[in-house]
Amino acid sequence: MLRVALPVGFGIAVLATPLVASGYPLREATTILMYMALALSWNLIGGLCGYPSVGNVAFFGIGAYVTAALVAHLHWTLLPALGASALAALAFAAVIGPIVLRLNGHYFAIATLGTAQALGQIVIMVPWVGGPNGIILRVPIGDTDVYYLMAAVLGLALLITHVILRGSWGYACRMIRQDEHAAAACGVNATYYKTACWGLSAIVAALVGSVYAVWITFVNPPSVFDPLYSLTMVVLTLVGGAGTLWGPVVGAFLVEIVDQYLWANLLTAHTLFLGVVIVVIVLFLPRGVWPYLTGQQGLSWRSLFEGTRRLRV
Amino acid sequence: MEIWPQIIVNGLLLGGVYALSALAFSLEWGILNIVNLAHGSFIMLGAYLTWMLLTSPLHLDPLLSIPIDFAVLAVLGFLMQRYLLNRVMRGQFFLTLLLTFGIDYVLVNIGILLWTADPRAVITSYSATSLAIGALTIPYTRVAVLAAALVMTVALARFMHHTRMGRAINATGMDLDAASLMGVRLPIVFALTMGLGCGLAGVAGALYSVNFPFSPQIGGGLTLRAFVVTCLGGLGNVYGPLLGGLVLGMVESVASVVIGSGAVDAAAFIMLVFILALRPRGLGGRVTA
Numbered sequence: 001m002l003r004v005a006l007p008v009g010f011g012i013a014v015l016a017t018p019l020v021a022s023g024y025p026l027r028e029a030t031t032i033l034m035y036m037a038l039a040l041s042w043n044l045i046g047g048l049c050g051y052p053s054v055g056n057v058a059f060f061g062i063g064a065y066v067t068a069a070l071v072a073h074l075h076w077t078l079l080p081a082l083g084a085s086a087l088a089a090l091a092f093a094a095v096i097g098p099i100v101l102r103l104n105g106h107y108f109a110i111a112t113l114g115t116a117q118a119l120g121q122i123v124i125m126v127p128w129v130g131g132p133n134g135i136i137l138r139v140p141i142g143d144t145d146v147y148y149l150m151a152a153v154l155g156l157a158l159l160i161t162h163v164i165l166r167g168s169w170g171y172a173c174r175m176i177r178q179d180e181h182a183a184a185a186c187g188v189n190a191t192y193y194k195t196a197c198w199g200l201s202a203i204v205a206a207l208v209g210s211v212y213a214v215w216i217t218f219v220n221p222p223s224v225f226d227p228l229y230s231l232t233m234v235v236l237t238l239v240g241g242a243g244t245l246w247g248p249v250v251g252a253f254l255v256e257i258v259d260q261y262l263w264a265n266l267l268t269a270h271t272l273f274l275g276v277v278i279v280v281i282v283l284f285l286p287r288g289v290w291p292y293l294t295g296q297q298g299l300s301w302r303s304l305f306e307g308t309r310r311l312r313v
Numbered sequence: 314m315e316i317w318p319q320i321i322v323n324g325l326l327l328g329g330v331y332a333l334s335a336l337a338f339s340l341e342w343g344i345l346n347i348v349n350l351a352h353g354s355f356i357m358l359g360a361y362l363t364w365m366l367l368t369s370p371l372h373l374d375p376l377l378s379i380p381i382d383f384a385v386l387a388v389l390g391f392l393m394q395r396y397l398l399n400r401v402m403r404g405q406f407f408l409t410l411l412l413t414f415g416i417d418y419v420l421v422n423i424g425i426l427l428w429t430a431d432p433r434a435v436i437t438s439y440s441a442t443s444l445a446i447g448a449l450t451i452p453y454t455r456v457a458v459l460a461a462a463l464v465m466t467v468a469l470a471r472f473m474h475h476t477r478m479g480r481a482i483n484a485t486g487m488d489l490d491a492a493s494l495m496g497v498r499l500p501i502v503f504a505l506t507m508g509l510g511c512g513l514a515g516v517a518g519a520l521y522s523v524n525f526p527f528s529p530q531i532g533g534g535l536t537l538r539a540f541v542v543t544c545l546g547g548l549g550n551v552y553g554p555l556l557g558g559l560v561l562g563m564v565e566s567v568a569s570v571v572i573g574s575g576a577v578d579a580a581a582f583i584m585l586v587f588i589l590a591l592r593p594r595g596l597g598g599r600v601t602a
Contacts, residue, residue: 052407099590105406106348110540111589117537118582125575227533231414238411268426275418282412283400311404313489313499 006246007158014151018144026143030215032256033150034208035236039248040157041204042233047242048164049194050177051101055112057229058096058119059089059202063209064224069129071214072137082210089206090199097198101191104180113227120225134220137213146215153207160200161245169193177243205233235274239281241290250290283308319449320566326451328562329459333520334535335542335554336465337513343549344486344506347398347409351417352539353532355386355511358420359518360527361428362386364435375435375523376457382515390511395504402503417532424529435522454523461520462555465513470551482506486549534578541585545596557596 017029038060046052066085070076076084100111124132164170172193175183184190213219240251255277262270281288284304291297338352359382366373366381373381393416401408443452473479484492485502493499521527521535538561545560546553561581568580588596 050405050407052410099586103589103593106342106410107544107589107593109407109410110348110537111586114537114541114582114585118579118586121576121579121582125579234411268422272419272422272426275415275422278411278415278418279397282408282415283397286401286404286408308400308404311402311408312400313402313503 010249011155014154018147022143026147028260030143030147030150031260032253033147033154034212035232035256036249036252037150037154037157037204037208038229038233039236039240039252040154040161041201041208042230043237043242043244043248044161044164044197044201044204045194046234047237047244047248048161048170048173048177049197051104051194051198052109052234053112053198053201054109054227054230054234055114055116056201056205056233057225057227058112058116059093059205060209060212060229061116061120061123061221061225062089062092063206064213064219065123065129065135065209066206067210068135068137068213068219071139072135073128078139078141078214082207085206085210086203089202089209093199093202097195101194101198113230116225116227116230120221123221123225130220132221134218134223136218138217139214141214146211149211149214150208153204153211156207157204158245158249160204164197164200165245169196173197174243232274235278235281238288239277239285241288244288244290247288247290250293251288254289286311316570320570321563322449322451324563324566325559326455326459326562327566328559329455329462330521330524330558331538331542331561332555332558333458333462333465334514334517335539335546335558336462336469337510337517338536338539339543339546339548339554340469340513340551341507341510342543344482345394345398345402345503346406347413347507348406348540349507349510350410350413350536351393351420351532352413352510352514353535353537354417354420354424354529355390355514355532356518356521356535357424357527357529357532358389359386359515360435360522360531361424361433361518361529362515363519363522364433364527367435367437375437375519379516379519382519383512386515386518387508387512390514391504391508393511394507395500398507399500399503417536421529421532428529430528430530432526432528434526437523440523452524454520458520458524461516462558465516466552466555469513473551478502478505482509538581541581541588544585544588547596548594 014033018026021029041059042053042056063085066088067081070081070084071078096115100108100115103111123129129135164173172183172188175186175188176190176194180190209224213224236252236255237248238251239255240249241247259270259273262273286308292299297303334356338349341347341349341352362382362385363375363378366378367375397416398409398412401412439453443450444456473483481492481497481502482505484495485497485499489499542554542557542561544557546555546557564584565577565581569577572580
């Protein structure tokens with residue numbers, strides 16, 4: 001029931017939104033779709049394989065910058081520029097992946113963070129892409145078109161995650177997450193699967209970055225290499241439930257709705273809120289809200305404390 | 314080139330700042346297996362505490378505020394570990410990483426609410442004074458940081474090896490369950506270790522405030538540099554941060570002259586990724602499970 005009703009219902013809701021919303025509400029909806037796709041991007045490497053990247057903003061930034069440079073400087077049309085952005089991010093992932101995916105735990109997290117930070121700093125020093133001033137690009141495209149582009153990227157991210165989770169690839173990822181040595185001992189080519197997930201994660205984040213650049217019409221290093229994007233991806237995924245198909249989507253929806261409400265009403269509290277959400281989620285819902293929504297886990301006052309009962313000292 | 318002696322001295326003095334600020338980070342990581350992303354924000358709190366004590370009616374000298382900073386932040390660190398981090402200590406490392414990130418976020422935003430995002434500076438009668446040896450200029454406040462880094466490192470090493478509490482902390486770092494079976498009360502020892510770490514971060518903050526302007530957002534950069542320093546110096550060695558700090562300070566000092574001051578951050582991050590590419594556990598890193 002849920003397996004059919006949920007994708008169909010979600011698809012109809014996403015496709016129908018521009019019919020009832022325009023202007024500011026439609027842009028809010030686009031933002032939510034963007035964060036859903038970003039959360040799914042992180043989920044591919046962090047949730048499925050257990051490799052907690054804190055540098056996925058590098059791919060987002062590459063996507064945004066490549067699209068902006070191709071459209072503004074070389075006068076490419078939009079769709080080829082999107083494809084080139086995805087390929088550029090994939091190439092970067094292929095170069096950096098063999099280095100960082102050898103690391104694990106804290107070292108992987110910080111190496112990805114360092115890579116993204118260094119990339120942002122290097123972009124500032126390249127005059128062709130405007131250095132610290134960035135690039136202004138103009139694509140004749142309306143809000144509704146941007147919305148559907150973002151929805152298409154989200155659909156692609158869902159499709160990729162679904163295909164991975166459905167087959168042996170998903171089992172391989174789960175084994176890598178739980179014990180990489182044991183997975184290798186069982187004949188799972190861990191390097192192959194985690195590198196493939198890393199590349200797909202890069203493609204999704206880059207496509208989101210491309211659409212974002214076209215939408216905002218301006219990119220500069222502080223805005224598209226903001227480490228906050230990397231961290232938001234992590235938080236949204238964990239709120240929903242890492243390693244699941246719909247968890248990141250639900251998490252992105254919940255957090256962004258509350259976040260946009262706070263942003264509109266209590267500007268100073270909105271970043272403080274994100275910090276408090278992270279602390280509460282880690283302590284009380286280490287598996288996210290998705291197990292509660294599917295009924296795998298009954299909701300009770302005690303279950304909130306069960307989550308970390310075996311983890312404490 | 315006549316400026317090279319000055320560049321090397323600057324590198325050493327900058328290295329003292331990094332060594333002091335990484336000392337506690339390395340302790341927490343080595344013993345508790347926590348990469349404390351809130352570490353830089355504890356340094357920030359120390360700096361603001363010093364600033365508040367100086368601008369309060371007490372007009373307390375920054376150097377005299379060091380013990381107060383240590384005590385206040387040690388209590389904060391103790392409570393943070395006892396009531397938040399201890400709950401997930403046996404979980405995946407990623408839970409503690411994320412939890413400290415959330416705490417960091419809360420601390421930064423509380424800092425902005427309390428003190429605004431405007432940069433502050435601690436100005437004293439000896440702020441701009443320096444020792445001149447020939448063509449060399451050596452600011453006294455930087456010398457104080459380097460001296461503090463040396464004293465704190467030696468004091469921490471002696472504490473860890475020669476006191477009952479230090480040995481208990483060391484033992485939990487080696488094997489949690491074995492230490493527990495020997496009668497070490499883990500929740501308390503973990504909390505004391507984090508308290509000690511945050512207290513040291515407070516000391517670093519007091520000395521940071523007399524050398525650099527600061528705002529609530531300085532923490533992130535300090536935490537990242539503490540990570541680089543710890544990787545350089547190697548985990549599980551009390552003298553590691555001192556070595557790593559001096560190397561990083563030297564590299565940054567040279568990079569700022571050779572490539573330009575805008576490239577200093579990129580140089581630090583690229584060095585980090587290269588070190589990890591060649592030695593996935595850091596330069597002097599021990600192998601852990």
